[in-house]
Amino acid sequence: MSRLRELLGSLSARIILACVLLEAVVLGLLVLSGAQLMDGALRTQAALRVEQSKPLLNAALAAPLAEEDIVTLQEILRESRSAQALSYLVLLDREGKPIASEGWNMSRRLPPVDTELRLDLADGFFDVEMPIELAGQSYGRLHFGIALQALRDTARQLVAQNVAIGTGAILGSLGLLVVVGRWLTRPLKRLTGAAQRIAEGSFDVRLRVSSRDEVGTLTRAFNTMAAAIAERMQALQEAHALQECYLAQSRAEHARLSALLSAMTIGILFVDEQDRIVYHNPALCRLLGIDADAELDGHAVQALAALAAVRGVSDDCFASGEGRVNTQELPLSDGTVLTRTAHPVCNEDGQPIGRLWILNDVTVERRTSQQLVYLAERDPLTGLYNRRSFQHELQRRLAHAGRQGTQVALLMFDLDEFKLVNDRFGHQAGDKVLIQIAAEVGALVRRSEFFARLGGDEFALICEPEGPEMLRALCQRVVQAVARLPVAFRGQSLRLTSSLGIALFPEHADNPEELVARADAAMYQAKEAGRNGWQVYDRERDVTDEKLARIGWNERLRRALDQDRFVPLFQGIYDARDGSLQHYELLLRLRDDADPARLITPGQFIAHAERSGLIREIDRWVLSRAVAALAAVPSLPAVAVNISGRSFEDPALPRHIDRELRRHGVAPHRLLVELTETAAVGDLRDAQRLIGQLHAMGCRVCLDDFGSGFASFAYLKHLPADVLKIDGLFVRNLARDRDDLVFVRAIVDVAKGLGKVTVAEMVEDEETLALLRSVGVDQVQGYHLGRPQELHACVVERMEEQT
Known part of the structure; x- marks a missing residue:
């Protein structure tokens, strides 16, 4: 072996x-x-x-x-x-x-x-x-x-054959290699002995180079040892040059990092373990109001607080932390709000070597947050508290009054014949009237009283009356303030009146819902008494024809839901340029109990459904029918469904839509959900939440009746809808009123700038259609293009178009 x-x-x-x-x-x-x-x-x-x-x-x-x-x-x-x-x-x-x-x-x-x-x-x-x-x-x-x-x-x-030839060649070459190998290795043994003598210390051994084989190579290596040392020195010089190159690259990288930190808009500050400033960028000086040429490096960090004291920065803003990330908000004297975040800095061994301070100007974010809070609590048109804030405040005050044993008065009033103002002079005129009413009545409200707009022309005022005389005086001032309000439109002077109802807690109701219902009933009692006046809730007069009609409608709507008496009709929305069908809108009708051939329009029952709360169930019914129609007829491009503002605050509605889409296997982009602009703006936070959830599912969102609100353009950035449907009020008389054309053109320009699709409804003639094309409206809808029809008629029409 x-x-x-x-x-x-x-x-x-x-x-x-x-x-x-x-x-x-x-x-x-x-x-x-x-x-x-x-x-x-x-x-x-x-x-x-x-x-x-x-x-x-x-x-x-x-x-x-x-x-x-x-x-x-x-x-x-x-x-x-x-x-x-x-x-x-x-x-x-x-x-x-x-x-x-x-x-x-x-x-x-x-x-x-x-x-x-x-x-x-x-x-x-x-x-x-x-x-x-x-x-x-x-x-x-x-x-x-x-x-x-x-x-x-x-x-x-x-x-x-090839394998046999190869095997023979290998065997032959093996024999030849054995002979040649023995001949070649003889001189190597002599070189081995010489190498052993050199290893023992005989460095004066010299061998004559007699060949160019391995022996000659070893001999030349021994004789050129000095040359090898010189080569090693040269290698050291090259290593030094490489080190200089790396140093230059490190300096360039440092310069780039310094340029990056200098260009940043947030303030950067590095301090060591002794709280001495190691580095700061120009943005830090700009945010703290310190001279950019001030020499800060090497100074204690407390010097920053001293230099920035003129902007209201306190001494404890740059106090040492406890080795953990912490954030502090710094309000400055000029209204600027900064956030200061401290991060510990450690070396590779985890030992602390200092801290990193980051200063950021969050003034715009804070103001935006405050504005969103304001929009969530206030009515966007009048600036008064909205319905949500009213409900919270009423509940809070009733709870407090119940504990203290005091009285709360709820005053509700609306404008008599306000609908005539909108119909005759337009929604802009109506918005102007509401703003004036809010200003006039708001001037009469004391700090302890709560004034809100509930929607439309309906207002509410919550107070804690000191006695019947004070309450009567307040009611009289409100009614007279509305009556004295000067209103003039297009050279015509109008005299507006109001009807005000009063309900008292706990005499008339012991909970917020009943108190609102009693005040609403008192308001209608004031209208029955001749309007332009006020009435305290009278139980004897509560059973009015109006209330009976509401109860009757509630039963009728409930029966329609149970017996499937609602009828969905579909009206096409077409491309304004080539007339091609883009999608359908589902329009709801109610089949009359007495005459099944007669269909009742939504204007007669939607208001009752909203008051009773049945509108949520109706919205779900309509959404389910729209999704079922899309599943039954794959050739339908898309269907738009208009939902009520009362459904905005229903957290289960998005889940219902998603469940219906999944159950029927319908692509979400084929469902277009329409939200009325006034309802969305009135409940901005819930509308934003609903739009976000619909977009997350893949559904598109349309803002219906756009332009009817006073601040429509201002709320486009808060309501990220995909489609804007221009209010028919501006389209119906477009050919006869050039002011409407100017308004429509403004809506189209803003919509195109925001990347949104515009739809014009109530297109009744060819002249109106031509004007809409001229201003760049994307899609149109109206009787001139097609009347609402049932689904089977839409399917037949669609098949004829495709053939």
Whole structure:
């Protein structure tokens, strides 16, 4: 074993072994390459034989096949098989049915045609198919196979010959290497002895260079040791140059980092463990009002507080932290709000080496947040508290009064015949009147009283009366303030009046809902008494025709929901340029109980549904019917559904929509949800939440009746709708009122700038349609283009358009 280890450790044995391995690898590659070349040559030869056989077979079979001479065809197949050395032939007619075969059972299924000729095909045949044509006309196909066994045998024989030749070459070269190796390693033994003497300390040993082999190499290495030392010195100089290069790169990187920190708008400050300033960027000085040329590096961080004291920065703003991230808000004397965040800085071992301070100006964010809070609590048109704030305040005051045993008065009033102002002079005039009313009555309200707009022209005032006289005086001042208000539109002076109702807690109701209902009933009692006055809630007069009508409508709507008496109609929305259908809007109708052929419009029952709360169930019913229609008719591009403002605050509505879309397998982008602008602005926070959830599901959102609000444009950035539907008030008289055209053009310009689609409703004639096209409205809707119809009529119309 030791002898074998010593033999394998010698240089000659290693050379011989390496050469043998190299030759084995090279010869193996040659054999493999030869096998591949042989395989390619055999495949080429077989493919050539196939291509040569095709015209011969076509010429022999075309005429008999055209004459349907089966006997002749069978004889030709038999002769072709033996002449062309084919394994089998099957002749198929035009329909692909076998009519003659040779070497193949026609009851068996034909193998698939091979796209590539390979010797390793599983079935052992190269299956080919060719058309049989005569005079450019095809009469059938010929399916035949070529046996690959002969080609495989030839390839094996050639590989075996190459392996035998390679083995002989390796054995011959092995013998030659043994002889040459022993001859070459003799001088190496002499060099080994000289090397051992040098290892023992005889550095004066010199050997004559007598050859250029390994001995000569070792000798030259010994004689050129000094040169090697010089080369090592040169390597050290190169390493030093490389170090200088790295240093230059580090300095450039430092310069880039400094430029980045200097360009940032947030303040950056690094301090060490002793709270000395290591670095600060220009933004820090700008935010703190410090001279940009002030030398701060190396000074204590408290120097910043001293220099920034003029802006109201206190001494404790830059106090040392406790080794953890902490944030502090710094309100400055000029109203600016900064946030200061401290981050500990540690080295690779986790030891603290200082802190990083980041200062950021969040003044705009704070003001925006305050504005959103204001919008969530206030009515956007008048600036008064909205319905949500009113409900919270009423509940709070009733709870406090219940604990203290005091009285709370709720005053509710609206404007008499306010609808005539909107219908005659437009919604802008109505908005102006509401703003004036809010200002006049608001001037009469004391700090302890709560004044809110509930919606439309309905206002409410909560107070804690000191006695009946004070309450009567307040009511009289409110009614007189409305009556004295000067209102003039288009040169006409109007006199507005109001009706005010009063309900007292706990005399008339012991909870917020009933108190609002009693005050509302008192307001209608004031209208019955002649309007322009006020009434305290009277239980004896509460059962009025109005209330009975409401109760009747509530029962009627509940019965319509239970008995499925609502009728969905669909009206098309078309492209303003080419008239192509874009989507449908679902319009709700109620089938009359007395006359089933009569359909009641929403204007007669939606208000009752909103008061009773049934509007939420109706909205869900409409949404479910819209999704079912989209699922039933895939050709419908999309359907728009208008939901009430009372559904905004329903947290389960988005889940209902998502569940219906998933249940019916409808793509969310085919459902377009329309929100009335006034309702959305009146309940901004819930509207924003609903729009965000609809967008997250993939549904589109349309802002309906756009332009009816006083501050429509201002709220577009808070209501990210995809489509703006222009209020029909500005479209209906567009051809006769150029002021409306100016307003529509402004809406279109703003919508295009925000990337939103515009839809104009109530298009009743061709002249109005032409004007809408001229200002760039995207889509139109109205009786001029198509009336509302049931779903089956829409399907028929859609099919006719597609055909």
